[in-house]
Amino acid sequence: MTVDALSPWPRMIALVDMDCFFAQVEQMDNADWFKKPVAVTNGLQGTTIITCSYEARAFGVHTGMRLKQARQLCPGLIHAPSRPYRYAELSTRIMEGLIDITPDVEVFSVDEAFLDLTRCQTLYKGAMNIAYLIKRRVWQVSGLRCSVGVSGDKTTAKFAAKKEKPDGMTVIHPEEAADALAPEPVTALSGINKGIGRFLAHYGVERCGEMKNIPMSLLSKRFGHLGRRIWLMAQGQDPERLTFNVKAPKTIGHGKVLPPGTHQKNTVLIYLQHMAEKVAARMRCFHYQAECFFIGLKTERGWLKTKAHAGIYTDDGHVIYQLCKAFVDFYWAGQGVWQVQVTALSPQQGKQLDLFEQPDLQREHINQTVDKVNYRYGELTLAPARLLQKSTMPNVIAPAWKPKGHRKTI
Secondary structure (H helix, E strand, O other): OOOOOOOOOOOOEEEEEEOOHHHHHHHHHOHHHOOOOEEEEOOOOOOEEEEEOHHHHOOOOOOOOEHHHHHHHOOOOEEEEOOHHHHHHHHHHHHHHHOOOOOOEEEEEOOEEEEEOHHHHHHHOOHHHHHHHHHHHHHHHHOOOEEEEEEOOHHHHHHHHHHOOOOOEEEOOHHHHHHHHOOOEHHHOOOOOHHHHHHHHHOOOOEHHHHHHOOHHHHHHHHOHHHHHHHHHOOOOOOOOOOOOOOOOOEEEEEEEEEEEEOOHHHHHHHHHHHHHHHHHHHHHOOEEEEEEEEEEEEOOEEEEEEEEEEEEEOOHHHHHHHHHHHHHHHOOOOOEEEEEEEEEOOEEOOOOOOOOOOOHHHHHHHHHHHHHHHHHOOOOOOOHHHHHOOOOOOOOOOOOOOOHHHOOO
């Protein structure tokens, strides 16, 4: 199919994907590591790789691999402890820089962003030129490389960005999107998990080009709106628009990995209290409260978990910790623990008052003072005495981190 490269598209969407973002930052900040195999873990004590450079991947090293195994594959592997605040700083700089190209930017994750270029495409004279300008702007504000995909919808743009990595640039015209996607496995598209893949395979759909062989109604009946979107996605017609505002949270949670097989009750409680205080501080920062909390311990037999009710809406770490302590006392039998999780469920914005419950104004004042001090001098500068013994493992930056709103957290 022959298309006019400069004619305006009905929609023009770009996806910016920072190549091995954390590892690339470490290579940039440590000149001796440039073009050398680098693996990033959660702190010096971290044993699992959270990302690695392309030089390390050439040896078979990959995300999720144990550091010990990675060093066997790549003896010269450089171990870099993660620096989440540095990554957040550069991510913010990149996202703000992209706004210079178009104000219509959706921060998709800490290292990805969608740009809606529909309204300004004629100004920049074509998709390929826009892709080049995006890459140049990212380099100007961060000194980092990225891969850019441009097409007529979000799913195809994301697919395009993955085609030529690292430092790639791929344009798929909307009229060519269906043909470009046709030979690809449906599970290669963002948002189609293995469960959906199995459902589609049952009806003879394993590749995108086979999607047109089944009716949209089959998917919409099983998956609702998502099903309709999947049917269109596979044919290069993803209808989803960019989202510019951070949606209200369904949950606010934090988790932490423990030394494998931890049996000491005091250690488990320290980790739980740390997570309870982080959840509470994050809720207070964005004026949320919750009444119900998920509390979980990951053991060798899977998750030991509960949904605990406080009886009142709260943003107080002490109240949340008491729920955690009661859970441990009642449910935990001393089995080895690998991870803890504390999550506020269905948090509500604004104070939720109980007619028969008097607010603890002194406690609220203490929490406000603690938040001010910790904001200025660092997390847990003021904290319960038990947390002086907290884990030395650093905080992590979640993939869903965003530079604004309740997802701006580490």
